[in-house]
Amino acid sequence: MEEKIRSLLAEFKTIASHPEQAVADHLAQTGKGAIGMMPIYAPEELVHATGFLPVGLWGGSRPVAKARTYLPPFACSIMQQVMELECEGVYDGLAAVVFSVPCDTLKCMSQKWKGTSPVLVFTHPQNRGLEAANRFLEREYAILQEKLETITGVKITNAALENSIRIYNENRAAMRAFSALAAQYPQVISAVDRHAVFKARLFLEKSRHTAMVRELMEAVRASEPQPWTGKRVVVTGILLEPDGLLELFDRLGLAIAADDLAQESRQVRVDVPDGDEAPLYRLARVWQNLYGCSVATDTKKQRGPMLLDMVRKTGADAVVVAMMKFCDPEEWDYPIYFKQLEAQGVPNLMIEVDQEASAFEQVHTRLQSLVETL
Numbered sequence: 001m002e003e004k005i006r007s008l009l010a011e012f013k014t015i016a017s018h019p020e021q022a023v024a025d026h027l028a029q030t031g032k033g034a035i036g037m038m039p040i041y042a043p044e045e046l047v048h049a050t051g052f053l054p055v056g057l058w059g060g061s062r063p064v065a066k067a068r069t070y071l072p073p074f075a076c077s078i079m080q081q082v083m084e085l086e087c088e089g090v091y092d093g094l095a096a097v098v099f100s101v102p103c104d105t106l107k108c109m110s111q112k113w114k115g116t117s118p119v120l121v122f123t124h125p126q127n128r129g130l131e132a133a134n135r136f137l138e139r140e141y142a143i144l145q146e147k148l149e150t151i152t153g154v155k156i157t158n159a160a161l162e163n164s165i166r167i168y169n170e171n172r173a174a175m176r177a178f179s180a181l182a183a184q185y186p187q188v189i190s191a192v193d194r195h196a197v198f199k200a201r202l203f204l205e206k207s208r209h210t211a212m213v214r215e216l217m218e219a220v221r222a223s224e225p226q227p228w229t230g231k232r233v234v235v236t237g238i239l240l241e242p243d244g245l246l247e248l249f250d251r252l253g254l255a256i257a258a259d260d261l262a263q264e265s266r267q268v269r270v271d272v273p274d275g276d277e278a279p280l281y282r283l284a285r286v287w288q289n290l291y292g293c294s295v296a297t298d299t300k301k302q303r304g305p306m307l308l309d310m311v312r313k314t315g316a317d318a319v320v321v322a323m324m325k326f327c328d329p330e331e332w333d334y335p336i337y338f339k340q341l342e343a344q345g346v347p348n349l350m351i352e353v354d355q356e357a358s359a360f361e362q363v364h365t366r367l368q369s370l371v372e373t374l
Helices: 002-017 019-030 044-048 077-087 104-112 131-152 158-184 191-200 206-221 243-251 279-289 303-314 328-343 361-373
Strands: 034-037 053-056 097-100 119-122 231-237 254-261 318-324 348-353
Touching: 002 019, 002 191, 002 206, 019 034, 019 053, 034 044, 034 131, 044 053, 044 131, 044 158, 044 279, 077 104, 097 104, 119 131, 131 279, 158 191, 158 206, 158 254, 158 279, 191 206, 191 243, 191 254, 231 303, 243 254, 243 361, 254 303, 303 328, 318 328, 318 361, 328 348, 348 361
Parallel strands: 034 053, 034 097, 097 119, 231 254, 231 318, 318 348
Antiparallel strands: none
8 A cells, every 4th residue: 555655646746846747648638639727816717718738837956047037036936937947838739828917917927918819808806895796707707718719719608517516526625634634644654745736736737636635644644644753834835845845844844734835726726616607707706706716805914814724733843934035915915914813823934936946955944944833
């Protein structure tokens, strides 16, 4: 059984590290290509309903040179990496790229795209509490659907879209279950392993990913959880990578009890609701129901209480804030929930995340100090 777990985790890591192979495999199996999905939230179900593969574009880990010509140095790390990759032609094989534009940098990126793939842009309404916002976003999705149909040559029927919604909801449920299971088995599923399972989700057709995750969970559940001698933390932020950063958590005995990362659990937090309404309307409702994210306007600022609730439910010892370098929405949220964590006596630490980084000595020292304090 341990060999099976290792084999499955190795497969997730390979997919996470080589998305181009996953795209090639999909093309070979279906005859259909891939469509890029820029962070943070886009209705992947619309792309999935065409038979094309939605592929998450979340940057990489390489030196940035060409991107400096088009982006200011204070653009966030993800956008710098995406621009570098597109300047190198990495994304030119995509049939299109879908942009949501919830922050200023994404708005600029949608206008400065240097790849050859056509750009499809839609807008999330920020006054999310109104019914008018749902109707507005439904219309935005309808326009996006028309553009996708033109590019792919596939008519997106309600039946196909309903099937994609079902597949995605099943995947979200599987990933929520996996996150809880990984917290129970930190000796089996390391921080690096956990991230690979989430990241592979960006590059696989979701029913295939769900099947792999369920197979992994079945294998893990066959063994008894062992006592954990390290500490447990809740992590929050946009993303927590590259692997060199995650390896510090494993080396210092910091198990991830739960995450509030935009690249990971925020993607699976909210299901598309059931109901008799049209599927596009129900897709739009996801945006209204989303909570605890810096790019989704929340006048009540519930992220702090949400993190406190996660700490309470998981028994975590601390919160680690993975602050994406130059991410204004995350920086604006931080002072508010920092005060809320401090008021409740929850230990917390902020570390800076830069995908271009290759050395992590400073972060290692800070995380080690947190462990010693705990």
